[in-house]
Amino acid sequence: MSDPGAQPVLQIRGLDVSYFVRGREFRAVRGVDLDVQAGETTALVGESGSGKSSVAFAVMRGLDPAARIKAGSVRFHDVEMLDLQGAALRDMQGSRIAMVYQDPQTSLNPAFRVGDQIAEVLRRHRRLGRRESRDKVHELLEKVNLPDPPRVAQRYPHELSGGQQQRILIAMAFACEPELLILDEPTTGLDVTTEARILDLIAELAQSQRSAILYITHNLGVVARFCDRVAVMYAGEIVERGPVERVFTAPAHPYTRSLLTCVPRLDVSKRDRALSAIEGRLPSLVDPPPGCVFEERCAQRVDACRATRPAPEAVDGAGYVRCLRWRELPAFEFELHREESTAPEHRVDEDTVLTATDLRCYYVLRRSVSEFLRGAPARQVHAVDGLDLAVARATTLAVVGESGCGKTTLGRTLVGLQRPTAGELRFEGAVLAGMSRERPRDQRRRVQIIFQNPDATLNPQKTVAETLRRPLELFGLAIDAQALEERVQALLRSVNLPDHYVSRYPHELSGGEKQRVAIARAFAADPELIVCDEPLSALDVSVQAAILNLLVDLQQRSSTAYLFISHDLSVVRYLSDRVVVMYMGKLCEVGTPEQLFAPPYHPYTEALLSAISIPDPAVMQEKIRLEGTVPSAVGGDRGCRFASRCPRKLGEICDREDPPLIEPTPGHRIACHIPLATLAVTAPVIRYREHASGPHA
Secondary structure (H helix, E strand, O other), X not given: OOOOOOOOOEEEEEEEEEEEEOOEEEEEEEEEEEEEXXXXXXXXXXXXXXXXXXXXXXXXXXXXXXEEEEEEEEEEOOEEHHHOOHHHHHHHEOOOEEEEOOOHHHHOOOOOOHHHHHHHHHHHHHOOOHHHHHHHHHHHHHHOOOOOHHHHHOOOHHHOOHHHHHHHHHHHHHOOOOOEEEEEOOOOOOOHHHHHHHHHHHHHHHHHHOOEEEEEEOOHHHHHHHOOEEEEEEOOEEEEEEEHHHHHHOOOOHHHXXXXXXXXXXXXXXXXXXXXXXXXXXXXXXXXXXXXXXXXXXXXXXXHHHHOOOOOEEOOOOOEEOOOOHHHOOOOOOOOOOOOOOOOOOOOOOOEEEEEEEEEEXXXXXXXXXXXXXXXOOXXXXXXXXXXXEEEOOOEEEEEOOOOOOHHHHHHHHHOOOOOOEEXXXXXXXXXXXXXXXXXXXXXXXXXXXXXXXXXXXXXXXXXXXXXXXXHHHOOOOOOHHHHHHHHHHHHHHOOOOHHHHHOOHHHOOHHHHHHHHHHHHHHOOOOEEEEEOOOOOOOHHHHHHHHHHHHXXXXXXXXXXXXXXXOHHHHHHHOOEEEEEEOOEEEEXXXXXXXXXXXXXXXXXXXXXXXXXXXXXEEXXXXXXXXXXXXXXXXXXXXOOOOOXXXXXXXXXXXXXXOEEEEEOOEEEEOOOOHHHXXXXXXXXXXXOOOOOOOO
């Protein structure tokens, strides 16, 4: 922690940023005040469009050409950043102040080796020679836990995984030991174990160098675990600021409270209650409201909120809130039961929609010239390797695991976008052909998919009405033009979109609205099974809650089954009826959420639970980080695929023999060599304490 009387490393006062687009001024940031102290991490949270990234780019002086800083001060120590120009500004950027961006694929130059890109920073700012910079690059790559630094340095970005690319950006950011590090959603899109390792790494490097960190995110669980202070931003204004423990346990602003109640809780499922989604949308930034910016969406509003702009009021001597009624609000409760869940009795449901038996999906790798000339056989990647599963009607089967475990391959195979190598698929008792085009039209209609990114799956040249008409026409579900239009309107209403949206194009919709259209399109065909492939990964917590509620409501009304692919275990805990844990194409564990979130665990499930980011400072989690290298999926050798990274590996038996399936309770199966008696005495990974002493206690 920093000295309370010390001068902040970063001090922002009265910052106003506007964007000028087609003759209109969008007032994206208004009157922002923010401090970041040495040795501390300050989070800036809020929905997309709230102005978080604009603040970060204003500090770095990297705003879009359409943007203009209209007022305010941004001081780095005793330097006014807004006055710097030319060489003085370039010397500051990347050396004393560094930034890690959200998407490493757009931040790394694909034409240069990653080692050369880091070395360029060292030569530019630290004036190192070629040999010195090479040695320093290897040292930095070792610090960010990349194996074989000399070899990694010679690779191009496309030869590295997403987590490895993000580590390269972090190494580049820390190359000059910056005093201020700005992180703009650095773990969005990463699986939970990779995210946990990245955050551990940033915390270790920041502690050793006493860097100040400004962390921009919408992941409230990360804030609770990783940050010291938090500023909550809404529609261009900071509405609440303070220590993480105080803001998360006693939030003063209604918007902060709403954000916290949007997040799925580990002790609450869809059977208990709906999530508290925030209704409505952000106000217009062309003409911001004269009063409270959150008034339109606030359940606690009164007439005075519409006309009076709240002034900042101190809360507990540590931070402030902008709300006229914050003193009148009832005490905030997380609604956690603080007790261990017990697994319900397993019930065998005979109304099974889909079964997969010994399913195998292999990819054939292209042979190199030398392999072709010497007649080497083609190698195969075992993406899914002998998987059994069943999905019952009106239930949700979740599939979880790290990136590369085979989740998406499984989903694409079930929906017929790629052919299985071996095994059998049955849909309502009938054999399901490998490819969608080989299936009868009625089978194609009844198995649909919702993809992760609606931008890539909605035709930008088709209106919402045209998008929804297509499956209705394709499967003959409307008898005439009038029935067709009535069905389109009914689909829109089913996903809570107004009727006039029929004439809109995808670019006129928000991210959440695009995903609603994609969901409506999937339900247009009256399916029995929908494969949901990471449909929430890029959404804000408020939009995510609304989409989750929508999926639950539609399932209850239509009795549709979901195969839900995700790496967010909090969402899985809320939505699913059963969960399959996959690693490198193999099943590790399967059971109900209650069974998987309590011992006994598979060691891999244990590590996944340890990596969950939970938005409650009162949570205590065992710290389990997976070491070792991920084995190659080429060839599918015998033995436990997880053995090379397992912290509880028994010995050679794990490398030599496939693990047996053990069944602690009916319906709960674990594939592991460790005896059940040993697994059963494992301490719970997630526990709650009555009184938290801080976000890192």
